Amino acid sequence: MNNYPEIADKVMSVEEAVKRFIKDGSQIALGGFTVVRNPMAVAYEVIRQGIKDIHLVCHSHGQALDVLIGAGCVKRLEIAYGGNGRYAPTCIRFKKAIQRGEIQFEDYSNYQMSLRFLAGALGIPFIPTKSGLGSDLLNYEGFPKELRGQRKVAPKKFSLMQNPFSEQDDKVVLLPALNPDIALVHAQYVGEDGTVRIKGLTFADIEQAKSADAVIVTCEEIVPRSFIRLDPDQNTLPPFFVDAIVKVPYGAHPTGCYTFYDYDPKHLNLYKKVANDDGLFKEYLDEWVYGVSSYDEYLNKVGSESLMKIKANPVLGYAVGLDRK
Amino acid sequence: MNNYPEIADKVMSVEEAVKRFIKDGSQIALGGFTVVRNPMAVAYEVIRQGIKDIHLVCHSHGQALDVLIGAGCVKRLEIAYGGNGRYAPTCIRFKKAIQRGEIQFEDYSNYQMSLRFLAGALGIPFIPTKSGLGSDLLNYEGFPKELRGQRKVAPKKFSLMQNPFSEQDDKVVLLPALNPDIALVHAQYVGEDGTVRIKGLTFADIEQAKSADAVIVTCEEIVPRSFIRLDPDQNTLPPFFVDAIVKVPYGAHPTGCYTFYDYDPKHLNLYKKVANDDGLFKEYLDEWVYGVSSYDEYLNKVGSESLMKIKANPVLGYAVGLDRK
Amino acid sequence: MANYTDNEMMAISAGRFVKNGDIVFAGTGLSMLAATAAKRIYAPKAVIFFETGGIDPSLEEIPMAVSDLRVMYGTCLNSGLIEAFSIVGHRRLHTIAFLGAAQIDRYGNLNTTVIGDYWRPKTRFSGSGGACDVSAFASGVITFMQHEKRRFVEKLDYLTSVGWYEGGESRRNLGLQRGGALAVVTNLCVMRFDETTKEMYLAEYYPGITVDKIVENTGFPIDVSRAREAEPPSAEDLRILREEVDPQRLIL
């Protein structure tokens, strides 16, 4: 595994990365967005290691969010959107957990959450926006009062102020910065020097990584220094923000990874079915998470037929003509 | 000139671009940084058209800033740094203009100015930072009181506030957003669809362009749609932020343009010499700006020997072994 | 019997609001269909973009999520959420957004968060996503609704996204400088908003749908005095929708 002298201290197994950087109660930012580039390999390992009381901070998330909630790892959630495309317009275990009162949650919007990560990345304590004015996002606090200011929970959900540069009545919402304990990123490439390159949309992955205290990057491939440094305009994160590098091809499955593979409709439909039933969901976890001792074994279960179906056309970036129903 | 149906209404000569978008009193953000990617073709044309009372908003600028000030086009300046590398650790006409009391000026820092453009680009009225606490940047206002709140001049240089998310004493500087009338960008490529691609460092060009009411992009080449759309991860600005597109090869001369040409030590040394003397400087403008009727003629004066010397190695991006003394 | 489906009528009705030069914020499902159809039929110079940061993709296949890999190919720019939302609200751009909702009130305010109590809801939905942001910033919002009384309500269980707020000037008084609800496109009709009161009114009922049916299925009183019958989709509209926009019939 350590054929990479420059990053010998960072390249590790997913087991080790989770063990070192994720603890009970950690505040975690998930990379990706609904059905794309979810850090699934790490999410499965978190479940296997029985990590509890996680505080997730999310904009729009799907598969990783839902499986972590369903497995009982999540205590607390700041979120804009829990959905999985057409496979679950509202994420199913997320929905059940809230309806059953099993987790603490607080609603924000996508831009608000992204701006909060941006503020964290810039090292500023808050950031203003007009988004939220008039919305119940500003009328309902999800978290109980006694949680305010505890560890990584902001002392207030937001703060309203008059714009000091305007003489008219001009209200602005100030949003508190986020600085999670850990950000998870699934990238296409990491260089032998530790530089990260995400292809396609970056969502809020860059802001999340820079806002966090530590970053685990899983990747499809580790590529030569000469390649990653040849066109640095394309790179996403410098090496010094990355703490753990794990090579896990198909590490975002069943979510997609631009230029490598599409989301997996077969698996997402299976998930949709099992997620609706507590018993079936438990069996799903037993079979696909607890019962699997390595990611190779997981991919074996997915099977080469499915893997071939979702294989992306590397130019178009997705699997052409894939049956997505 | 209009072999580009998608952008037929945007492709124009530099004369027309300046005539349409720059007026006496315009607030202008210059692209580039000190000796790189200065929008020189536009700056020269602004001088030729005799535009007056310009309000420049800059982080660190060199050649375009200095020549515009020297030609008497600038009335007002918000700036972090006026310098031209080793050719002028302090820009010479800039220095003289301030020492002689010829322009109104207000000092900020590079990060402050960049954050102000970012705020303008995000559409938020201000942005917080800790930079400036304890500095005379917060003790001296450059602009006279009666200018405050006039047109594009912020009503206050900054505003101090207590961080509402902290219970400790925690002061934060709020900086007012910038939304200049016009941003000037010199880019390597514009696509036939109007997409802009800057190679190498972008400085604050992206934030400046998105903060402005209008954007003029000069470029080295207009390239096929199929090229610019093949790897959109590399692109810088979508077409809808661009108002005028002018193809001007070597349009940043004597400043450099990554992968195309280096800064021109011969010309910058010439400029250094003439800038120090009012008479010589007037002759320089007569010869290099007023006396030149097209950019081709300007490049003819630069001469093929100089152009060959500064030609960049397209892989390394600069002119290897160039005598830069 | 009409030779087109509800979804087809809705996509075409909504698409008619898009003009050349508009920057169109598209979600998934019907909203994607409407945006794509509009660009192919009415407004070839409209730009479709996604909150995830994909701007003007070639859309050779229809995306099924706003993060779908299909929104990353052939774009003019692949960016991220911060970029996308700063575009929605950019003062230089005329931006039109398509949204959906679980509930809507007479001022076009939307609920996509919960039915019932916020903390222990009867039904929890996905949440705001970008809807609150887009409603605050876009030049105009068009909302798709299934036309049912329980969805057109006197009072939202939760106001996720601001339309005309409490009507009249109240949206502007909140500090939202532009935008507001432009139209509501349902499986029965197209609703618009009064210029002064900002209350919803019936603008167009679809061929074969009675005004009474619409009134019955709306949970608040509604002005029908300005109603007229909607133009059905043309044969060419339907061909484009079926053959070019969604040949796989993933949404239609």
Add this chain to the structure above:
Amino acid sequence: MANYTDNEMMAISAGRFVKNGDIVFAGTGLSMLAATAAKRIYAPKAVIFFETGGIDPSLEEIPMAVSDLRVMYGTCLNSGLIEAFSIVGHRRLHTIAFLGAAQIDRYGNLNTTVIGDYWRPKTRFSGSGGACDVSAFASGVITFMQHEKRRFVEKLDYLTSVGWYEGGESRRNLGLQRGGALAVVTNLCVMRFDETTKEMYLAEYYPGITVDKIVENTGFPIDVSRAREAEPPSAEDLRILREEVDPQRLIL
């Protein structure tokens, strides 16, 4: 006679402050020399970066401006100013910045703006650039100075960049949570700052330079009780500087 120049002694003296893993904010001139020398001699795992957004360039030729095209080749990332300054202040990183100044006071505060009246100065300089920002955010600042009485002053004409402000805890009380002046490297000596009072003291005088000469050329009283002679650059240090760092002698 020493077999090395002032600039060489200064570059090596400053370079000694850089440790492996440090993220080094380099300007041009001496600062570039010091950063590059440090990486080649003392701290191969240091990362050099520029306020313009170029991170860890290969520096096969020495850049003469922070925007020089030579800071864009072989980097791990080509970004921009926002990115660069957010790195300088990033709480996860130990960042060391090299600056220069026209004036410095006993607390290491810097003036790079004006001599004389702010509005009608005797001499106007370039201004803050990134100096104010870096002084606010970096873990430590090393300043290069020509050692003259008119530059080491009791009171700055303009305080562009905060060092230890008014000494003691005053920098922290301003709200600047870390950083401060680490050292001043001149053509005569290396100055450091007292841990408690934060006043400048003479740490090392260069071989051949007397303590008296330093005191005479400093515009405020200075503690010399802790002074010792500096180690001269080794032959290998000089070889690296001359042959690898700046073979074209653009700065040396």
